[in-house]
Amino acid sequence: MLMISFVLSFGLLCPQDTITKETAIDEVVVSSTLGSGKKAASKGRVASIDEHLGKLSKVEMVRRGNYAWEPVVNNMATERVSTTIDGMKIFYACTDKMDPVTSYVESSNLQRISLNSGLDGNPQATGNIGGSIDLKLQRVGFDARPEEYNLSAGYESNGKVQVYGADAAFSSHRWYTNFGVFYRHADNYKAGGNKQVAFSQFKKTNAFANLGWQPADDHIVEATVIYDIATDIGYPALTMDVAKAEAVITSLAYRREHLSGLFHRWESKAYYNHITHNMDDTKRPDVAIHMDMPGKSQTAGLYSLLQGNKGAHYFLLNYDAYYNTLFADMTMYPIGGQPMYMLTWSDVGTLNTGVAATDDITLNQHHHIRLSAKAAWQHQRINNDEGFQALSIYFPGMDRGRSRFISRVAASYAYEHSGWKVAIGTGYGTRAPSVTESYGYFLNNTFDQYDYIGNPHLKNEKAIEANASVGFSNEIVNIKAEANAFFFQDYIIGRPDTRLSAMTLGAAGVKVYQNLKYAQIVNTSLGAEVRLAPWLVFENHVKYSYGRESTQARLPLIAPLSYLGNLRFNWRRLQAEGGVRMASRNSQCGSEYGETPTPGYAVWHLNIGGQFHIGKVITNLHLGVENLFDRYYSTYSDWNHIPQKGRNIYVNASFTL
Numbered sequence: 036m037l038m039i040s041f042v043l044s045f046g047l048l049c050p051q052d053t054i055t056k057e058t059a060i061d062e063v064v065v066s067s068t069l070g071s072g073k074k075a076a077s078k079g080r081v082a083s084i085d086e087h088l089g090k091l092s093k094v095e096m097v098r099r100g101n102y103a104w105e106p107v108v109n110n111m112a113t114e115r116v117s118t119t120i121d122g123m124k125i126f127y128a129c130t131d132k133m134d135p136v137t138s139y140v141e142s143s144n145l146q147r148i149s150l151n152s153g154l155d156g157n158p159q160a161t162g163n164i165g166g167s168i169d170l171k172l173q174r175v176g177f178d179a180r181p182e183e184y185n186l187s188a189g190y191e192s193n194g195k196v197q198v199y200g201a202d203a204a205f206s207s208h209r210w211y212t213n214f215g216v217f218y219r220h221a222d223n224y225k226a227g228g229n230k231q232v233a234f235s236q237f238k239k240t241n242a243f244a245n246l247g248w249q250p251a252d253d254h255i256v257e258a259t260v261i262y263d264i265a266t267d268i269g270y271p272a273l274t275m276d277v278a279k280a281e282a283v284i285t286s287l288a289y290r291r292e293h294l295s296g297l298f299h300r301w302e303s304k305a306y307y308n309h310i311t312h313n314m315d316d317t318k319r320p321d322v323a324i325h326m327d328m329p330g331k332s333q334t335a336g337l338y339s340l341l342q343g344n345k346g347a348h349y350f351l352l353n354y355d356a357y358y359n360t361l362f363a364d365m366t367m368y369p370i371g372g373q374p375m376y377m378l379t380w381s382d383v384g385t386l387n388t389g390v391a392a393t394d395d396i397t398l399n400q401h402h403h404i405r406l407s408a409k410a411a412w413q414h415q416r417i418n419n420d421e422g423f424q425a426l427s428i429y430f431p432g433m434d435r436g437r438s439r440f441i442s443r444v445a446a447s448y449a450y451e452h453s454g455w456k457v458a459i460g461t462g463y464g465t466r467a468p469s470v471t472e473s474y475g476y477f478l479n480n481t482f483d484q485y486d487y488i489g490n491p492h493l494k495n496e497k498a499i500e501a502n503a504s505v506g507f508s509n510e511i512v513n514i515k516a517e518a519n520a521f522f523f524q525d526y527i528i529g530r531p532d533t534r535l536s537a538m539t540l541g542a543a544g545v546k547v548y549q550n551l552k553y554a555q556i557v558n559t560s561l562g563a564e565v566r567l568a569p570w571l572v573f574e575n576h577v578k579y580s581y582g583r584e585s586t587q588a589r590l591p592l593i594a595p596l597s598y599l600g601n602l603r604f605n606w607r608r609l610q611a612e613g614g615v616r617m618a619s620r621n622s623q624c625g626s627e628y629g630e631t632p633t634p635g636y637a638v639w640h641l642n643i644g645g646q647f648h649i650g651k652v653i654t655n656l657h658l659g660v661e662n663l664f665d666r667y668y669s670t671y672s673d674w675n676h677i678p679q680k681g682r683n684i685y686v687n688a689s690f691t692l
């Protein structure tokens with residue numbers, strides 16, 4: 036977890052263009068075929084995106100089942116985190132957060148996942164108080180190996196998970212293409228003690244194709260298509276499942292390389308993506324009122340990015356714009372009664388356009404400064420009359436649309452000398468409320484059993500960030516202590532409104548999103564890695580976080596004290612690892628917000644794997660055990676305390692020719 040890669044290569048497809056930068060960007064390498072993937076999961080290419088994301092030290096995952104976990108960055112969930120795919124904005128289509136956008140890609144689509152912590156977001160990010168995740172697509176590029184073929188397969192004993200993938204890549208000086216298909220299937224898994232977790236199955240297929248064309252040197256056209264479909268997905272923590280979640284993601288880009296003058300690279304991209312999400316309660320026993328709940332999300336956008344350098348400066352300038360619409364409705368079928376219809380996201384359109392700039396200044400080999408800023412204008416409007424009228428009952432005289440100005444700035448300074456590295460940073464940013472927070476209509480939340488109504492009168496949320504880290508590394512040790520703190524003003528969260536009555540049967544009441552005066556989130560971590568022998572590394576990581584709001588209540592879903600310990604062995608082409616993950620009971624949980632404490636636990640794991648050459652074929656083989664002692668447990672971020680997997684033996688292989 037400590038192995039933070041500080042090296043970012045820009046202009047991936049042109050090695051001569053590579054510029055090494057010192058930044059606070061954390062990343063996990065997904066594709067193992069490219070090598071040097073220090074943090075790549077031991078499950079390699081067949082690991083899910085969720086498993087890869089979980090390797091990032093500032094990321095936790097909220098689980099509502101065995102599929103589509105929600106990434107939480109610096110203890111902030113989707114509303115405060117920006118997720119982009121190669122700079123493209125994409126928004127989930129489920130009012131119950133069953134489909135974080137990371138669920139619409141596959142490991143085989145990705146080369147790496149990069150995370151910018153806090154307000155220092157990537158250029159296309161918006162609303163990123165907690166951080167911004169960019170999923171970098173796997174493109175073979177020009178002048179790579181003329182042809183390459185990959186096959187991968189994996190099996191997990193718990194839940195009989197099967198994973199199969201095949202992809203191919205062709206490359207020349209003028210053209211390249213890589214494409215593939217990936218399939219995943221899981222039955223219900225078993226928690227510790229052989230307890231079956233009903234409704235935890237899923238099926239997923241993902242197909243992708245990338246195409247590159249270079250009609251003249253350094254004039255590059257690139258296109259991407261991803262089609263992802265998941266069916267029969269169970270959500271044991273929720274009262275409903277998903278019949279189908281489907282995404283089409285497309286982009287077309289034009290890029291110039293090796294320009295002379297101030298800017299050496301210019302890239303413009305237009306994109307469109309479309310998500311459909313259909314929930315399903317027909318397989319559940321004892322459903323009092325059957326419901327149909329589909330959701331739809333469409334986003335069209337573009338960005339244009341200039342990269343340049345002059346003297347000590349390395350800078351980026353970006354313009355971006357997108358238009359997203361979210362539509363969700365619900366039809367209830369009471370037994371013996373008339374169906375009832377309700378719009379939950381009433382075709383809300385969001386137009387957002389902004390400019391961003393970053394400057395990395397290398398004063399000399401010891402001093403480094405990074406500045407970043409973004410300003411954006413956003414207009415949001417309820418496009419559906421019926422939905423507007425329904426919400427107007429609760430907010431008489433409300434406007435149908437609303438414009439907002441959002442911005443962020445961040446600055447950091449790093450000092451490096453003889454193995455020591457000290458960094459401090461600060462930032463200020465504002466966030467527009469999400470569609471759910473502004474215009475959601477009776478969205479039932481199974482976490483606290485309340486129905487939620489959006490509030491069109493919300494003010495922008497504001498936050499000040501301060502962060503600091505100190506580290507030391509040499510051949511033997513690598514130690515890093517890190518802390519960041521976020522001070523919010525007008526923090527947005529749902530609070531009970533006793534005047535309203537709930538729509539959902541058995542709901543505890545209605546909550547309306549409000550701006551709280553202030554809130555704080557503090558995250559601290561300490562990591563130490565010791566090389567005990569040339570072939571043996573002992574890795575330790577401790578984390579502690581804290582969150583409180585202005586009524587002095589604790590915020591919900593804040594990670595408890597946790598520890599990760601690993602012993603890593605390297606012998607020739609073999610790597611092996613054994614370790615433990617531990618967490619304490621989160622007795623200081625957000626009880627005011629419906630959270631109940633989760634007991635502490637310790638869970639052990641083992642794995643071994645390596646890369647071998649069999650003739651011309653490069654073979655990656657891995658074998659491992661998770662939850663070695665079959666412990667029954669759940670983490671603080673397991674929705675409604677659904678248990679984690681019990682003992683799980685996995686094996687996977689990938690072959691590259």
Ligand SMILES: [Cu+2]
Binds near residue numbers: 130132
């Ligand atoms: Cu859903």
